[in-house]
Amino acid sequence: MDCMVNKVATIIQARMGSSRLPGKIMKRIGKKELLWYSANRASKAKLVNDTIIATTVDSRDNTVFDWCKTNGFPVFRGSEKDVLDRYYNCAKEFGANIIVRLTSDNPFCDPEIVDQLVLELKKSKSDYVSNRVTKRTWPYGLDAEVFTFKALKHAWEQANKEHQREHVTPYILEHSEYFRLLEVPLDENLSNFRLSIDYPEDFEMCKVLIEGYNAHEMNWREIIDLLKKHPELVEINASRIDSKL
Template sequence: MTVTAIIQARMGSTRLPGKILKEVNGKPLLAYQLERIARAKYVDKVVIATTVNQKDDVIVEFCDNNDVEYYRGSENDVLSRYYEAAELYEGDSIVRLTSDCPIIDPVILDKTIKYYDDNDYDYVSNTIERTYPRGLDTEVFSRAALEKAYKEATLLRDKEHVTAYMYSNPKNFKLGYITNEQDYSEYRWTVDTTEDFELIELILKKLYQENNMFYMNDVIELLKQNPEWVAINAHIEQKKL
């Protein structure tokens, strides 16, 4: 089974424009994410799916300078962008990641991929029944399931969110959910606002300097030692589907 991870990425965030290339210790957040994905044992290929919008030229420049594969497609129809990227770069299974998750955990990536591979599912997610911190989001699905969603989805919501059609139609897809033994869903490690970035900057400046490969439990231990950090973005509400 060939596994292709596709990261949706654009500069036009409404709440924090340019967030994915914001730097910590002189290094863009997207570079941290790619470095961590590279540690996953079961990911064979990584592709950035960005848009044809001129403001995303800087993402293409980043990819060219760092030997990262990329595809440019629709800004608003993210489902079509994903499908076209998957068709171009192939892969039996697709891992959906978003570029606002700079401290993605490669162990959780592998765990989700293996759960998908060991079972007869079209789609597996660690987000539907959320027990992992927001920011470690991982979805795995077959290329056939992606094609089915691409051809059948008509709602704007389903075109803006790659997997919404899949998990909203359990009669048409075999769905699997993976959960953590302990519920850590109260933690928010995604970057969508200035407060989110402030927290991630603190985490990276502390942990990355000590060991450039840290994991979920390392971050949780750090936050237990610094509970005031959690409060920085605790009030931020995730955008609704």
């Protein structure tokens, strides 16, 4: 284990077994797979030392493992259902003191947001920082969580409910008596924009944005400005905005 002081690792959870869009992370948009867009954008964060793909030991995810090796991304394999355990052991193996949690179905995740949250964690000396606030203001698909390894270890040791193991951070959020939590909302409510990929309509919108507008080369503000100028793009997946995903 690398024991670099304040080593920051972005861990992107990725698996082939999506119930709504099976194998979505390996679906191609343009010349690249969906996973590439998520991992490539995340890797541009200036305050992050490693960007790691955390997949599962399920044989279906051999594809993810092989893809990571081919594309030069560090990869870790762990439990499929106990994602908290997967994150803990991944962070431990890579010697991370601070962990950024992202998901592989957010191809427009923004390195600027990641750096902002990492900086907030360090400045505030919090245990957990996120833009996934109680009342959503950020667009769907730009969510990020940053937390200390100490907090992750505490959760890993104490979490004993299924949802706490499956979703990584619920134990931390449900036990604020043990952790210093910080939320980072936007001044403007942009929750009517959806950039995550959970449904066919989401994938279609992503495809149009990348292939038609090179949105993968834009920062998140530029993407939102584009959507404001082209409301017909927002309509592609507008029916999914109220989803709690």
